[in-house]
Amino acid sequence: MNLPKNFLPPLLSGIGLGLTLLAMFLLTAHGLGAYGVFKNSAAQFSQMIATEWTAQTPFFVLLLEKSPHLFDAWIIWQMIGVALGALLASLLFQRFRFKIERGTALSVSNRFVYALLGGVLTGFGSALAQGCSSGLGLSGGAVLAVGAFIFLVSFFAAGLLLALYTKRYWL
């Protein structure tokens, strides 16, 4: 196995991300995002398997009105790009590894349970906040929206506090 190349300095990647975010605003008037892809595909899937329930659920009704076709939504194309970009970078710098990333104290099955549980909290939280660390934190932050900073402060506060307990899972 080839040795992985190290990560780039945060200042450099921050400038790269900042210029990417700027370009997105200049070209499309909105920023980057991630949670939107989950929300839109969840709505589509829900319509396929539970049409009646979906029609009675205002959250999904509004989403489906706004973007009735999944592949017309910009967020889908952006996220396909994110996947390609991550694949490209990890292969290029020899960091691609099939693995289950976890701390040594955590068993594989427990890692999956915690990942699933963390995902549920994140999905619910992003839906509640109408955005995630990218869509609300970074994109809202770039236009100096109050909401972005409210989100970021509580995001870090909760993470820092809970990590006092959960840090053992990552060592």
Added chain:
Amino acid sequence: MTTFPLQNVSLWWVLLLGISFGFWLEVSGLGSPRKLNAQLTLRDWTVFKVMFTTIVVAATAIYGLQFYEYLDVELLKIPTVFYWAMGIGGLFVGCGLAIGGYCPGTSIVGLFSGRLDALAFIGGVFGGVYLFAACSKLLEPLYDVPENHIRQTLMEVTGLPVSLIILILIGIAVTGYFVGTWFETQHHGVIHAEDLDK
């Protein structure tokens, strides 16, 4: 007449910028749940440094271009603030990071750099979205806000000019950068790509 934003550009541009987004997230190491969580124990300040640099670079450029009339900020998407929903939502996403190891964007980066645990997280995010959808009627009052919360910016809340706000943000970024780098010299230091192979 301002030049930007263009709007209605081809989705190929969006795909291309997505590739750039994913590329920079991966090269900074933010696809790794252990590196992300090392921020929460103050061991590795990459998350703070990358996020704050991103915000400062983009905000300075956006409001700079607005000042020179190349860009009309009025046409940009500025999210409405829902204090309770966004505050509590942030708490949930922060807990999700501490327990699950990712946030929505980094879970995709994690998966496409080979991390199979990201699949469980992604499945969980869908679960969380359905849970929210199921109780969305109950939560509707949280989104009933006064008009001045629509597209509310830091300038409106503080009464300060945009230049000063950006200077303050730069100040926080620089301070955080030095404080973080000091923390990184203590204990185990930043997580390198090699450390993740062990």
